Amino acid sequence: MKSKILSLFLALSLNQASAAEAKHTFEIGKDAFLLDGNPIVIRCGELHSARVPREYWQDRLRRMRAMGMNAVCAYLFWNFHEWEEGKYDWKGQADVAEFCRLAQAEGLLVVLRPGPYACAEWEMGGLPWWLLKDKDIELRTRDPKFLEASKSWIKEVGRELGPLQVTKGGPIVMVQVENEYGFYGDDKEYMTELARATREAGFDVPLFACNPRVKIDVARIPELFPVVNFGSDPEGAFKALREVLPEGPLMCGEFYPGWFDTWGYPHHLGNTKGYLSDLEYMLKNKGSFSIYMAHGGTSFGLWAGADGPFKPDTSSYDYDAPISEAGWIGEKFQKTRELMSRYLEAGEKLPDAPANLPVMSVPEFSLEQSAAIFENLPTPVADRQVQNMEMYDQGRGMILYRTTIPAGPEAMLNTSPVHDFGWVFVDGRQIGILDRRRASSKVTIPARTEPQTLDLLVEAMGRVNFGRGVHDRKGLNGEISLVPKKGDKVVLENWQVFNMDLGEKMLAGLQWKKGKAMGPAFWRGTFQVGKTDDTFLDVSSWGKGVVWINGHCLGRFWAIGPTQTMYVPGPWLKKGENEVIVLDLIGPERPVLSGLEKPILDKLHPEKDFNKPSLLSKGKLLLDGLTPQWEATFENKDEAQTVRFGKTLEGRQLALEMLNSQDGGPFAVISELDLLDEHGKPLPQANWRIVYADSEELSAEDGSAANTINGQVSDFWHTAWSATKAPYPHRLILDLGVQTRIGGIRYTPRPGMKQVGRLKDYRIYVGDTLVETP
Template identity: 60%
Template sequence: MDTKPLAPILRNAASCSLALLMALANSSVALAQAEGQSKHSFSIGEKELLLDGKTFQIRCGELHFARVPKEYWRHRLQLCKAMGLNAVCAYLFWNLHEFEKGKYHWEGQADAAEFCKLAQEEGLWVILRPGPYACAEWDGGGLPWWLLKKPDMALRSRDPDFMTASRAWLAEVGRVLGPMQVSKGGPILMAQVENEYGFYGKDAEYMGMMRQSMIDAGFDIPLFACNPTGNLHNGKRDDLFNVVNFGSDPQTGFKKLREVQPTGPLMCGEFYPGWFDTWGAPHHLGNTDRYLADLEYMLKEGASFSIYMAHGGTSFGMWAGADRPFKPDTSSYDYDAPVSEAGWIGEKFDRTRNLMSRYLLPGETIPDPPAPIPAQEIAGFALTETAAVFQNLPQPVKDSAPRHMEAYDQGHGCAVYRVTLPAGPAATLHIEQLHDFGWVYLDGKEVGIMDRRSRRFQVRLPERKAPAQLDILVETMGHVNFGTEIHDRKGIHGKVTLQEGSKQTDITGEWSVYPLKLDEALLASLKWKSDAAGSPGPKFWRGSFNAGKKADTFLDLRNWGKGVVWVNGHCLARYWNIGPTQTAYLPGAWLKEGANEVVILDLLGPAKPVLAGLAKPILDELHPDLDFARKGTKKGELVLKGRDPDLSASFAAGAEVQEVKFKKPLTGSQFVLETLNAHDGKPYAAIAELDLLDPAGNSISHASWTIAYVDSEEMVGEDGSASNAINGQTADFWHSEWKSAQPNFPHTLVIDLGKTTEIAGMRYTPRSGNNPGRIKDYRVYVGDKLVTETK
């Protein structure tokens, strides 16, 4: 049906009650029924969700079809049903479906319609989350890399180019999935508009344009917006059903939701039973007892929810994203979910299922879980063929100065930037920024590594008695998927210079840029040799193994350094020996009878070029000693003696987000928060998120931030690393030590902002729930060189 006549009414409905607005949305469903297009009706009432006019509580679980082998979709959906769920979320990652502009892909692993069809066959409803922005620890939050080709692109805004591309995407979603709405006999009950926009911006008109784009695409089902507890007011609209996201403390979450939406049913859009992992940090495990207690609270209250994640799966290939400022995510997305990465179930699943069984709707039953997919061990085997990266470069792009990789039509992989340097004395190579890791070679010899995590963008070069070839091999990890840092262009940014004493010279001339897209075309072009000990430098390695059966396994990568692995043409994962993940999940459905080919790109070189398959994954083994350019917090000395604080104040008790405005803006390149005590009298400090505000009251970008100093961070009992305080995720946190030691206050956190910045205030998000670490009294210092590094 045509809903366009309703658009002017809904656009100007800011003063209408929720009930009236939902009645308007419901009328479209009712009209569709009248046309004989629907077997069911779904509506949002004054107090409850209604399916066919009867009270309906959504018990949903997040299950990303892109993170599960298509061959296993039905198995995972059956597990969700057996857990007691009655719905699953279908997240669409725009860049998966339109990796190249204008070329849509809905086949195979991207067949969203087939996933929804299977869900319906298994008795599950579907909540559609089409973006355009998704987050989800997915590359760029699902936004296509090609949007970043425009130099001044403003993502998630009313930028005309962004809106044009987004409208085209949503129209394509409507074409493919519109027929699967409940109003047309399909399983899709509701559809989300954008995702957690309140954390990113405040533009309600932008959200209205996105909402209208969904209507124009043919969506006549109820539309909703989700936001974290502390961001519900930002960009809020009365013509969207609002739901709240949280990891614990549903009482507070729903209280905050009621402040923006006084009537209507309560719903948690994302409820976290665990958390995701980033390279170099401990593996995350959720608190199962607390998770179940909070889940039961929602079940008792009749609130709807979606467990994020019910089954995490794997960010296969190069799809894993990066937390902000830059903490790349592991390919394993196990999430400590009730259903593990490989579809296994255990205590958390059983206890969830038992809890759900006590709160079923009339007439509901829970089926038994399906049989597990078997796993196997594969005996060790050697990879004996190699293809050296520098001997397998594609045709270069010529440029007068290096640019970011998106400018060269590249969205994933690696690139080599090459230029000839004149003869000269020892010097320091400087790059304004390099995203993400750079190995620097002079005449084929490695001379240093650049590392975005610590903003290490300089390398010392030896004397050159003759002109020398400079190669910079850049490896990209995922585009940042959260915050304003999603404007994450890869490769070299800005000037490349040589510093010789006091003389600084721009490196100009003819640069050659070799795109290593790590796609099928590149792999097919490799020239293989059997001399594994041959050419120095990074290499591709190839070997094969025979699988006893088509059962799952986990490739043991502990002998390898850092890179990417493929099996039978499937790009499985990134790997990195620092952990915590030490294996790559290999679905048995992707194995062949007889020989199975393995290709590995290793940028560091393996200790032994040997692989094996394990029957169980290794998700929690850290090796910080193997980190080639350690990310960890800089160890230095605070230089505050004799300096008066710029602010001495106290935070209020409780879990509320608190904004502090300074009497006048403070200027400096380092920000110090010195915490003096906690409200509960215990010796712990914790921060879920710390934002700094500019004079206009907007959050200052974290893109150039690093942790310059922290006196104490818990890294044994949990991931309480200081960087969690500035990553934009309020469900994790910085926490001072508690497992092996409990040092007392003061606890001090210092942020290096990367440049001189004007700061007019800060936003402090306490740790959620009734947990230790809520800060009471504190001091703030802003300036330069407040921390000196220890040599």
């Protein structure tokens, strides 16, 4: 006989008309979740409808169910549905209601995560860019301007998806409020406002909030059921959760089988053995969970975000998930399915997994037409000084600032920090590149015997999606000047500003020419296919830019890797002729493309970077002869450790000198390094950068030093181990951007690695210049 739970699943998967009559209850009991009063363990997997072509939604959901999931966790990205203020889009690819109905048809419950903030390596964490048109707005706070917009969004979500709650016959059983707010703030009233708005929007199912283990009690309010996020050590994480949740089911809101990729750093692969072991621990102990990601998919278009301080994310969101970017299932999927099958509800049976979709190759073809950017500029607007892109009502793409510079001697061009990459041209000749990754905002301008045209072409990549860096305005802002070695500074004014959003209208207006264009340009070509299977576009001969096929934007590419291909879903192709447009800001080695049957996700080319591929500095240390302002010993434990100096240290740079590790080995590993103000509150990290690290692992994994200040506890800095093993002492130096008062530090060790690389004795130096950079 089938169990009550299985019968409920069957009822929930009826057609919409029947489901509307089959209303159910979902509650949080003393020791279990209760679906119509019956205990249920939520076996959930994360899947984002925006990252999967609508034509493949049902296919991916079927794979989720076949893997053993009984629920799907679904983020909503506010900016995906309200790119223009007040204009909501719930059609086509944005039809989340249909996605939920398809999930229900496959026997899956839905855990909804509508924000307003999501993160998810998505542009601005899902927040809409137009909020940044207000120069004073404070995102994710009780700033009335932010709260009003957020409440309007939540009300709209309730209108669209409220009828699909389980209490009304739909599949939605829980709704998240905000996301990992403990990483950002500690305002209970803010969380209370959003919880109230969610209830007022018509959601009557349980509301919940998620946070990582180290932040589980931050801004926690009784209206929201707490769940914990982690990638390892479920026993320790659930123990920490139980300290704030004396009774009730335990749940992991995000359980990581892999990790996301950023441009210029190694492709991430998860530890499958550890993932399966941790998953089984939760199943054995009736812990609910959501595998983040069960299927990652692709950040098509220009939707990929950026990790902090600024490491832009690849368009591939493969995540080393059990279901690959293209929906393939392999060993990780099969082992997950086998494990799940041992912990099913009585009478529950998993459906067979669909076969992998067919793939095809496409022979190499040339792109023989081009359209130079400088020959296809829109009508400019005039401005005395340059402003951020948002101030010109532009949300993404490129922006060109143009002015005339006077005759004069060689001089240094000083700009504001560029967001994100800027190509500098004088009379059409490229003379330098501005690079946000390296905080490079100066370029030498050659001597001039007559006035010349200065062009600053700025590319905006995805906005930072984590921490206070989400206040990520693009382009340039403020004073731009020329400073000669001798003489007075010349402030440049009277600019022409050209806005290029890379939208359909702009592409349709391009003037194409036969042959190769000079400088940054668009390229166009066609190819023929007799069938429309998936393929992977090989872009390894190109520089840096964006690709469209038949009007569909596949995302961004960059020769530095690790991704060298772009996923092309079969439904976006046509039998016969297909059009490709490529924007390349650097220029291709050869203007050719081809389609491969397998993706290339793990090939780095640091030699193709126009700047240093690593934040690792070989500058000269200036610590000799300095007396450390603080020295002590960290405790040997997993948890984050907060250290108060008992005095205030002041300076622009801080050096952490590590003398040894708890295990006596050569490695140093840090998950996060926070600095505290005089009152013990974390200092904002948005303008920090690493200016020195004596060692970092960049070949076998992403152990870059920048990971210590990106707010993500699940990645880390790791000293080199694959080729060399640098000995102690290890040194890491932060530049805070401005003179700063520091009252302490918080060190978070790498989770789940016992004592390997865990710091022991250390020293702190604070000053204005602790390293002489090249």
